[in-house]
Amino acid sequence: MKPVQLFDLAAAQARWLSVRQATVAGNVANANTPGFVAVDVEPFDKVLSRTTPAMVATDPRHIGAGAPSPIRKNEQVSDVPVKPSGNTVVLEEELMKAGEVRRAFELNTAIVKAFHRMVMSTAKG
Amino acid sequence: MDPISTALKVAASGLHAQSERLRIVSENLANAQSTGSTPGADPYQRKTIAFAAEMDRQSGGDFVRITGIARDQAEFPVAFDPGHEAADANGYVKMPNVNTLIEMADMSEANRGYEANLQVIKQARDLITMTIDLMRNQS
Numbered sequence: 408m409k410p411v412q413l414f415d416l417a418a419a420q421a422r423w424l425s426v427r428q429a430t431v432a433g434n435v436a437n438a439n440t441p442g443f444v445a446v447d448v449e450p451f452d453k454v455l456s457r458t459t460p461a462m463v464a465t466d467p468r469h470i471g472a473g474a475p476s477p478i479r480k481n482e483q484v485s486d487v488p489v490k491p492s493g494n495t496v497v498l499e500e501e502l503m504k505a506g507e508v509r510r511a512f513e514l515n516t517a518i519v520k521a522f523h524r525m526v527m528s529t530a531k532g
Numbered sequence: 533m534d535p536i537s538t539a540l541k542v543a544a545s546g547l548h549a550q551s552e553r554l555r556i557v558s559e560n561l562a563n564a565q566s567t568g569s570t571p572g573a574d575p576y577q578r579k580t581i582a583f584a585a586e587m588d589r590q591s592g593g594d595f596v597r598i599t600g601i602a603r604d605q606a607e608f609p610v611a612f613d614p615g616h617e618a619a620d621a622n623g624y625v626k627m628p629n630v631n632t633l634i635e636m637a638d639m640s641e642a643n644r645g646y647e648a649n650l651q652v653i654k655q656a657r658d659l660i661t662m663t664i665d666l667m668r669n670q671s
Contacts, residue, residue, distance in 0.1 A: 425534070428535065435546060439641070509655055
């Protein structure tokens with residue numbers, strides 16, 4: 408029987424979503440900082456397709472081994488006019504992104520719940 | 533560190549920055565008529581606040597830091613009031629360089645920033661709750 412990868416996938420997406428939430432928080436907090444350029448995380452499919460071989464920790468003194476590869480952040484490209492202060496954050500856009508994160512996270516947890524129920528019903532019989 | 537708690541901390545730094553800004557606005561508004569007390573003395577000088585983004589290497593979050601509270605170097609407007617205790621030899625009193633309209637605009641912008649940060653905090657809390665709900669007993 409093939410192992411089920413859904414929990415792994417869901418965990419990876421939850422991690423990506425929470426990094427995105429932190430990025431949105433950084434943008435909103437710096438909405439009035441001169442010269443701040445809004446950032447966004449790379450799309451989830453890119454994170455998935457990137458195949459960085461992870462090092463295996465075989466000794467407790469190994470640092471950084473076995474950790475999931477970091478999610479890159481890059482400057483957001485949008486056609487908003489840059490303000491005189493050099494700040495490119497648009498609050499409305501950030502709140503919209505926050506809404507997207509929320510919707511995706513709700514879906515993610517709902518799927519995990521449903522899948523967990525399925526696994527449990529198989530185990531309990 | 534867990535990215536959601538990073539989000540909470542970043543939003544909290546934003547809240548702090550905006551509330552300090554609101555404090556500066558209130559000081560400026562309160563002292564909009566504060567003149568000096570000796571002839572020809574300088575009145576209250578408007579305060580300004582500056583922010584900077586600060587990257588925390590450990591968590592990767594962009595925190596806000598208040599870089600400094602400075603004084604507005606704009607010229608003081610003068611008013612003709614010979615009876616005033618701060619009037620100079622010609623009867624002119626220097627008034628504070630506070631523009632109430634600018635302060636009002638600044639106040640509503642600080643308010644908007646504060647609200648946006650609060651919204652982020654609320655949502656981060658909801659995300660945590662959703663994750664914890666996964667562990668709840670499902671019957």
